[in-house]
Amino acid sequence: MLQDLDKTLQQKGVRPTAMRLLVLDYLLKQPAAVSLSDLEAYFHRADRITLYRSLKTFEGKGLVHSIDDGSGAVKYALCPDDCTTLEHHDLHVHFFCSQCRETFCLPKSRIPDIALPEKFKTEEVNLLVKGTCGTCSG
């Protein structure tokens, strides 16, 4: 179990420290994206900055991607396996529930191609849907 986590980190080129293993373990169990404050609340004995840097390291190595859901705090969610340092393949929709304020990755909702004016070149597309999630509308 911890072995698996260890291996996951190694494969992405992240050195598996105690804190990083705990953070990864936590991330794997979350149904929704997490903010730094979420992490801080859960690991109340850990230093905020260390948690921050864990996330940043993970992001840089293609382990998580960041999501700006407009809530004021950036959130993070695990990437699909094929993300790397150089390339993030998170071209999926993000959903922010205004009820529970959770943010979800919707990998099945792909982002359609967008027609842009002449000469405009796309590098990255972010699509954020706000509304009520399945749980809250149930």
Added chain:
Amino acid sequence: MLQDLDKTLQQKGVRPTAMRLLVLDYLLKQPAAVSLSDLEAYFHRADRITLYRSLKTFEGKGLVHSIDDGSGAVKYALCPDDCTTLEHHDLHVHFFCSQCRETFCLPKSRIPDIALPEKFKTEEVNLLVKGTCGTCSG
């Protein structure tokens, strides 16, 4: 000319003060969305908070809409005529140029319908494209 601005504000239920007329005039002349800092830099003699509240008032009355382009500062752009206090019709794409860091409304690029999982309900959709704008790629 100033008459026109005056009328525009009145129609949206915004009382036309000196500052608001100046801000509206400025907004009308911008090809790209503006941040509070932009306003502050231009109206260097005006108070930042007053400018801030002008934008907020405009936003509340359907005169401008706000855009979170991920640059850290919220930007504002004039709404289409049919926006009101209650309803914003800015279901268009926003484009952030990573070169010049300007943000543009692309009203002609409509946002396609997004297929969501069962029970998820859409209230609002934000689509932000990052890349290189026409001017910078020219």
Added chain:
DNA sequence: GTTAAAATGCAATGCCATTGCAGAGCATGC
């Protein structure tokens, strides 16, 4: 075990958004 590199903990900073409050400006009715 020694040593260099990487990670951590703590303090400090900076930027942006937002609010409270007192004074100025404006519109209205008398």
Added chain:
DNA sequence: GCATGCTCTGCAATGGCATTGCATTTTAAC
């Protein structure tokens, strides 16, 4: 014209979040 009440404005203060510097600890490599 003048008093009155409401809105707008200016200034100060606050709070949240992201980010960095630096000294110390931990880890990995030799």
